[in-house]
Amino acid sequence: MGEFEAIRPYNDAEVPGVLARLIDDDHFIGILAGYRFPRLSKGLGWVVRPLLRTRLRQELSGIQSVAALQDKLEPYVDRAIEKASDGVTYSGIDQLRSGRAYLFLANHRDIVMDPAFVNYAVYHAGLPTPRIAIGDNLLQKPFVSDLMRLNKSFIVHRSISGRREKLAAYQNLSAYINHSIRQDGQSIWIAQAEGRAKDGDDRTDSAILKMFHMSCKDEPFAELVKALNIVPVSISYEFDPCDQAKARELHIRATTGSYTKAPGEDDVSIALGITGYKGRVHVAFGEPVSGEFEDAKALAQEMDRQILGNYRLFPASYLAYAAWDGRDAELAVPAVDALFPAEEIEVARAEWERRLAECPAEYRAQLVRQYAQPVLNKYRVLAGLE
Structure with missing residues (x-):
C-alpha cells in the first residue's frame, strides 16, 4: 500500500511505537491532564503529568494492534457518550452483514462524534469498525494526527490549493477508498459533503460521489456503486452543543459574505462536540443502495431521500x-x-x-x-x- 502512505491509517505493527510517541508528547499529556484533572493540573501540573504518563504506560502496555486498542478504549468512549447524552438509539443496523465491507455515507453535524456514534453502533453489533475520512485541516498538531490515524482514520487533503495537486490528491483518495472496500474488505465512513451542515440542511455533494469513480473510470458508474455497498446514514442530535457557534458563523456569512475561523476554533468545536449536552441521539442506517444509478446526480438524489427521510x-x-x-x-x-x-x-x-x-x-x-x-x-x- 505504498501509494497510500501519506493518507492511510496506522497498521498494527506501528501501534506500539505511536503509543510510545504519544505518551512522550508534552502537549498531548498536558491536554489530557487538563481534561481528566482540571483543577489539579492548573497548579500541580508538574506532579500530575508524570503520574499520568506512568498510568498510561501501564494501561497501554501490551497493546499490539488497532483492534486491541479499540477494545481497551471502548469503555471510556461508552462513558463519554453516555455522560453527554440522554441515550443513543439505532435503527437499520440489522441490515449489515458480517464479512461485507460498506461505504457509510453520512450527514455531518459534529467533527468527532458523527463517526464515533457510527463506530459505537457497529462495534456493539460485533462488526469491524470502519476507516474514517478526516480532513487535514483538523490535523494541525502531530499528536492529533497520531490519535486519529490510530483510530483507523485516513486523511483527506483539503488544504491543497493547486488544481493539479488537488486532482492528484482526490485521485489517490478515490483509489484508497476503492482499495479499502474491494481489496482489504474494510468499511469506510465519509461525510456526504465537505464540512458540517451548520444550517441543518443535509445535502449530498455529487462531487463526493464522482470522486469515488475517479480511479475507476473504465468501470461503468452503476457497477462501481454496486461494488462499494453504499449505506446512507442519518445522525440526529436532539440538541447540538455547537449550535450557538454555528448560528454566529451563519449570521456573519449572511451579512458579510464570508467567515474566517479564529486560530484554535476547530479545537474548541471538537471539545464542545464531545463533552457538550446532546439530549437524545439517533443513528439510522438506511438500506444499502441497490439499483442502476447512471451518474452521481441520480445517486445523490437517492442519498438525500434516505438521509433526510430517516432523520429522527x-x-x-x-x-x-x-x-x-x-x-x-x-x-x-x-x-x-x-x-x-x-x-x-x-x-x-x-x-x-x-x-x-x-x-x-x-x-x-x-x-x-x-x-x-x-x-x-x-x-x-x-x-x-x-
Whole structure:
C-alpha cells in the first residue's frame, strides 16, 4: 500500500511505537491532564503529568494492534457518550452483514462524534469498525494526527490549493477508498459533503460521489456503486452543543459574505462536540443502495431521500419549525403536541427556550433554522417532493 502512505491509517505493527510517541508528547499529556484533572493540573501540573504518563504506560502496555486498542478504549468512549447524552438509539443496523465491507455515507453535524456514534453502533453489533475520512485541516498538531490515524482514520487533503495537486490528491483518495472496500474488505465512513451542515440542511455533494469513480473510470458508474455497498446514514442530535457557534458563523456569512475561523476554533468545536449536552441521539442506517444509478446526480438524489427521510425528529425541531419563517404551509406537518407526550414536550421546550435566550438576538434566526430545516426536509421526502 505504498501509494497510500501519506493518507492511510496506522497498521498494527506501528501501534506500539505511536503509543510510545504519544505518551512522550508534552502537549498531548498536558491536554489530557487538563481534561481528566482540571483543577489539579492548573497548579500541580508538574506532579500530575508524570503520574499520568506512568498510568498510561501501564494501561497501554501490551497493546499490539488497532483492534486491541479499540477494545481497551471502548469503555471510556461508552462513558463519554453516555455522560453527554440522554441515550443513543439505532435503527437499520440489522441490515449489515458480517464479512461485507460498506461505504457509510453520512450527514455531518459534529467533527468527532458523527463517526464515533457510527463506530459505537457497529462495534456493539460485533462488526469491524470502519476507516474514517478526516480532513487535514483538523490535523494541525502531530499528536492529533497520531490519535486519529490510530483510530483507523485516513486523511483527506483539503488544504491543497493547486488544481493539479488537488486532482492528484482526490485521485489517490478515490483509489484508497476503492482499495479499502474491494481489496482489504474494510468499511469506510465519509461525510456526504465537505464540512458540517451548520444550517441543518443535509445535502449530498455529487462531487463526493464522482470522486469515488475517479480511479475507476473504465468501470461503468452503476457497477462501481454496486461494488462499494453504499449505506446512507442519518445522525440526529436532539440538541447540538455547537449550535450557538454555528448560528454566529451563519449570521456573519449572511451579512458579510464570508467567515474566517479564529486560530484554535476547530479545537474548541471538537471539545464542545464531545463533552457538550446532546439530549437524545439517533443513528439510522438506511438500506444499502441497490439499483442502476447512471451518474452521481441520480445517486445523490437517492442519498438525500434516505438521509433526510430517516432523520429522527425530536420535539425541539417541531417547536423551532412552528416559529420558523421558512416553513411550508403546503406540507402536512403535525403540531408537536400531536406527536409527543405533554411531559416530553415541556422538558424539550424548557431546554429550547433556554438556548434561544442565550443566543444573541441577531443570531436567533439562524439558530431556529438549524433545528427547523430537518422538519421541512423530512416532510418533503414523505410527500414525494425530494
